[in-house]
Amino acid sequence: MRKSINLKGNKGFRLLLIYERMNKGEVLNKDSLSKEFNVSLKTIQRDFNELRIYLREIYPFEIETIIKYDRKLNGYYLKRSEIDWLTKEEVLIISLILLGSHSLAKNEITSLINKLKKHITYYNKKHIENIISDDFDKYISFISNGKMLQSIWKLTEYITNREIISFKYKLFENNIYNIVKPVSILFRNYHFYLIAYTIVEDKEELQIFRIDYIEEVRLIGEKFYIPYSNKFSNSEYRRKLLKNIK
DNA sequence: TTTCGGAAGCCCCAGAGTGC
DNA sequence: GCACTCTGGGGCTTCCGAAA
Incomplete structure (x- = not known):
């Protein structure tokens, strides 16, 4: 006993x-x-x-x-050093950004915000809960699957390891099968995107895919190489996108 | 600027509890 | 029984904000 x-x-x-x-x-x-x-x-x-x-x-x-x-x-x-710890203000801002992004499933956003709140006191937690309660209760996820965090992490591993992958891309009623060289992840307009070179008839073309539309990701078993001169730059790509909007 | 009061901080000592 | 740890009390110094 x-x-x-x-x-x-x-x-x-x-x-x-x-x-x-x-x-x-x-x-x-x-x-x-x-x-x-x-x-x-x-x-x-x-x-x-x-x-x-x-x-x-x-x-x-x-x-x-x-x-x-x-x-x-x-x-x-x-x-304590603010470099190493999240402040109450930072927890609030990150929570608002996460909720405003609508880019994660409800269970993912709940888990993330709960973990963030563990960095702060009971009083500050109540304060933040009060501020975000409406956004949190009425949170609408703009994605079609509930495992964004895992999916994104897995794709970043393929990018780092330069693995060629295949996946099913669900666009409207169609399922399009792709074989791609993944190069980057981009967040824009409520969604996460995979940026990758598609390989069609020996030609490579840069395309973006909404990550929540990607299913059945598989390794081809081949690695790819991109010369440094052709290295994909996320910031450069984002800058071009913004330029096009203007 | 000086004075004052309250609280923190530190040191020492003694008693109670615990393990061997 | 002895050694050790934990705790409380007393007394003193230091610090700091408020008031004169």
Whole structure:
């Protein structure tokens, strides 16, 4: 039979909980922590000191990652390098961009936004949920399949490994079978596209395919080579597209 | 600019609990 | 019983914001 442990009375649990909360950006008050864990203020003070020592040990060169006390807020917080962590503002912006893109399936967008929200405090999470709730509840996916993340990742592997692939392309009622040399992924107008050279009658032509229309991707078993002078440039291609719009 | 008060930070000591 | 850890209390210094 498993022995029950009083977690709140356990020092290790208390230290981990304090650290986790500060990691999410929470400002912790010594008095309330003392009441919550039923220990003295001195003990909480010691906990902060031990966490400071821990941070010095694991981040010896990062002077930005330290526990600081804020008099106005009457609490302790973790001051950390913004280079390494997502801020509440960044989580909000990324969530809005994702929702506005309509480019992922509902289950994918839900999973992604839930993971993003784990970077921030409970209060900020509620704030962001309040801001995005309407977009989130009424989210409409513009794609026809529900595995965009996996599909895109797999295609990027073929691009990196220069693998020639075949796939079925569902366009309206037609299924068109293609053999292509994949060179890049592009996001534009709510959709992800695969940019690839098609091989028809020994001629190569650059084409774009909506990734959610691509099915049954298979390796041909041959690799391709593109000379550096002909190397595909995503940014150059995007620039040309924008130029055409004007 | 100076003074003041509150809180943090640090050090020392003692008691309780635990493992060997 | 001894050694070790954890915790709380007391006392002192330091820091910092507010008020004069």
